[in-house]
Amino acid sequence: MTRDSAPSDKLRSLELEGAERRVRYDLDADLRAERSLGRTRAVLIASALLFAAIFAMRLAINDPSALVGNFYCVPIALVAAELGLRAGLLAAGVAIGLVFLWGATKGIHLGVLGYAARAAVFLMVGALVGRYSEARERDLASRRRSNAELRLRADELERSNADLRQALLRLEAFAQIARAVGGETDVERVLRLILDHGRGIVEACSLVICLRDGEQLVVAATTAGAVPGAVVPSSGSVLGEVLRSGKPARLVAGERALELAPGLTGQAAVMVPLVFRGDRLGVLAALDRESGGPAFTGEDEQLMAVVAASAATAVATAQSVAKERLRDSIEAAEQARARWARELHDETLQGLVGLRMLLSSARRTVSPEAMGEALAEAADQTKREIVNLRALIAELRPAALDELGLGPAIETLAERSGEAAGIDVSTRLALGDGDDRLAPDTESAIYRLVQEALTNVAKHAGAAHVRVEVARQNGAVSVLVEDDGHGFDPSVAHGGLGLVGMRERVELTGGRLEIASAPGRSTCVRATLPAV
Numbered sequence: 300m301t302r303d304s305a306p307s308d309k310l311r312s313l314e315l316e317g318a319e320r321r322v323r324y325d326l327d328a329d330l331r332a333e334r335s336l337g338r339t340r341a342v343l344i345a346s347a348l349l350f351a352a353i354f355a356m357r358l359a360i361n362d363p364s365a366l367v368g369n370f371y372c373v374p375i376a377l378v379a380a381e382l383g384l385r386a387g388l389l390a391a392g393v394a395i396g397l398v399f400l401w402g403a404t405k406g407i408h409l410g411v412l413g414y415a416a417r418a419a420v421f422l423m424v425g426a427l428v429g430r431y432s433e434a435r436e437r438d439l440a441s442r443r444r445s446n447a448e449l450r451l452r453a454d455e456l457e458r459s460n461a462d463l464r465q466a467l468l469r470l471e472a473f474a475q476i477a478r479a480v481g482g483e484t485d486v487e488r489v490l491r492l493i494l495d496h497g498r499g500i501v502e503a504c505s506l507v508i509c510l511r512d513g514e515q516l517v518v519a520a521t522t523a524g525a526v527p528g529a530v531v532p533s534s535g536s537v538l539g540e541v542l543r544s545g546k547p548a549r550l551v552a553g554e555r556a557l558e559l560a561p562g563l564t565g566q567a568a569v570m571v572p573l574v575f576r577g578d579r580l581g582v583l584a585a586l587d588r589e590s591g592g593p594a595f596t597g598e599d600e601q602l603m604a605v606v607a608a609s610a611a612t613a614v615a616t617a618q619s620v621a622k623e624r625l626r627d628s629i630e631a632a633e634q635a636r637a638r639w640a641r642e643l644h645d646e647t648l649q650g651l652v653g654l655r656m657l658l659s660s661a662r663r664t665v666s667p668e669a670m671g672e673a674l675a676e677a678a679d680q681t682k683r684e685i686v687n688l689r690a691l692i693a694e695l696r697p698a699a700l701d702e703l704g705l706g707p708a709i710e711t712l713a714e715r716s717g718e719a720a721g722i723d724v725s726t727r728l729a730l731g732d733g734d735d736r737l738a739p740d741t742e743s744a745i746y747r748l749v750q751e752a753l754t755n756v757a758k759h760a761g762a763a764h765v766r767v768e769v770a771r772q773n774g775a776v777s778v779l780v781e782d783d784g785h786g787f788d789p790s791v792a793h794g795g796l797g798l799v800g801m802r803e804r805v806e807l808t809g810g811r812l813e814i815a816s817a818p819g820r821s822t823c824v825r826a827t828l829p830a831v
């Protein structure tokens with residue numbers, strides 16, 4: 300297992316790049332030196348041969364005025380052109396020496412003027428050609444150096460461009476991840492988006508997110524073959540080790556392939572924990588580099604840590620939303636139970652107590668008329684209690700919904716609510732024929748929505764009239780409950796759970812809910828649900 304931090308990796312790679320540049324530069328200089336060494340040798344040999352040939356020619360033909368000797372200028376120029384000023388002057392010296400030698404051999408001398416003129420010509424050729432060649436060589440060398448430098452810079456530029464392109468792609472992927480985390484509440488969808496974009500960021504064959512579930516890890520989302528929901532034992536597994544230590548890890552397979560989770564094997568892996576505010580929620584792992592490239596680096600580990608931070612935020616948000624929803628629905632159920640208890644206590648129980656007192660006093664009555672009256676009153680009261688209990692039972696589980704269907708159940712509900720609150724309720728229901736019923740969940744969501752909206756109208760609106768409309772068309776059901784009461788400000792939290800529950804029920808079916816109201820204005824609750 301190798302562990303090191305990414306910045307030092309990056310630094311090392313920059314240092315290596317610098318060293319490579321220096322070596323290439325030096326190599327270039329050496330190559331140049333080697334090339335000129337071979338040529339220098341050839342030039343020196345050619346010059347020596349020319350000196351010898353010219354000397355031999357002078358010996359062969361009688362040349363007392365050293366006319367043939369003028370040709371010594373050729374090897375002098377050759378040497379000077381190849382080796383520069385000093386070598387040129389040296390060659391001129393050799394030529395002067397050869398002219399002397401010829402004179403000495405033949406016993407014929409040129410005289411002072413003759414020797415001085417020859418020497419001056421030879422030295423001038425050596426000096427001028429040598430200087431010119433040195434200047435040209437310097438020029439060439441600097442041009443070669445600039446060319447080499449230019450090539451090097453072009454390579455570097457190309458590499459930087461490739462890096463920049465990759466960085467841009469990564470940035471784009473990160474931006475998409477950020478958008479996904481910000482705009483989605485469905486954790487599965489968010490995790491999928493994170494994995495899809497994350498795969499491009501680390502250039503891995505597959506990514507997997509495992510979340511902690513009690514003592515074990517469960518595959519929550521994956522781009523590979525592993526089945527979501529597969530269980531990874533947290534002890535003895537590499538993913539479990541990463542979760543426990545809270546530290547990232549990189550692995551390369553030995554003789555056997557790595558197995559991160561059932562059905563998830565590979566040759567190289569990088570794993571980072573998902574941590575949100577100190578809570579270890581799970582592990583994000585990447586397996587095998589795309590196109591079989593080199594193993595994962597510290598830089599990949601760092602990129603994975605950024606992807607993991609987004610994933611951890613998404614998971615934590617989704618989990619806290621789920622917890623909040625659960626808390627809300629438990630509280631709503633608790634409130635409903637409290638209301639039923641109150642209703643049973645205040646209405647039914649009081650009614651029964653009254654009834655018992657009525658019947659006890661009737662029992663003590665001797666007059667048949669009084670007895671008859673008491674019994675009639677008892678029968679009335681029993682009837683009222685039956686109505687009350689029916690209403691309560693209907694609220695708990697509207698029998699009409701199961702037996703008659705949504706339309707009649709809403710008619711009954713509207714009628715009863717209107718009567719109870721003294722409000723005029725008009726209904727317009729267009730649900731098609733009764734044979735094609737909606738899913739039970741959709742029906743009860745619509746029923747509860749209308750029920751809560753009508754309860755609110757009765758409790759809060761101070762309305763005289765309310766309109767209930769339910770219509771099914773084009774694969775959707777639209778629901779509308781509009782009252783002519785005094786309205787309220789829906790943007791202000793009211794502490795009640797009715798509106799929250801309404802919205803949740805509708806959203807759970809994949810629908811939308813809008814509440815249009817303002818103080819002093821009528822209230823309109825409008826929902827659209829998929830007709831499934």
Ligand SMILES: Nc1ncnc2c1ncn2[C@@H]1O[C@H](COP(=O)(O)OP(=O)(O)O)[C@@H](O)[C@H]1O
Pocket residue numbers: 755756758759760782784785786787793794795796797798799822
């Ligand atoms: N139709 C309405 N007309 C006027 N005010 C309403 C209406 N519906 C809801 N409200 C306001 O919104 C608040 C929240 O409603 P709700 O969430 O159902 O809680 P609860 O009914 O338990 O108070 C109510 O207390 C009330 O002030």
Ligand SMILES: [Mg+2]
Pocket residue numbers: 751754755795796797798
């Ligand atoms: Mg309410």
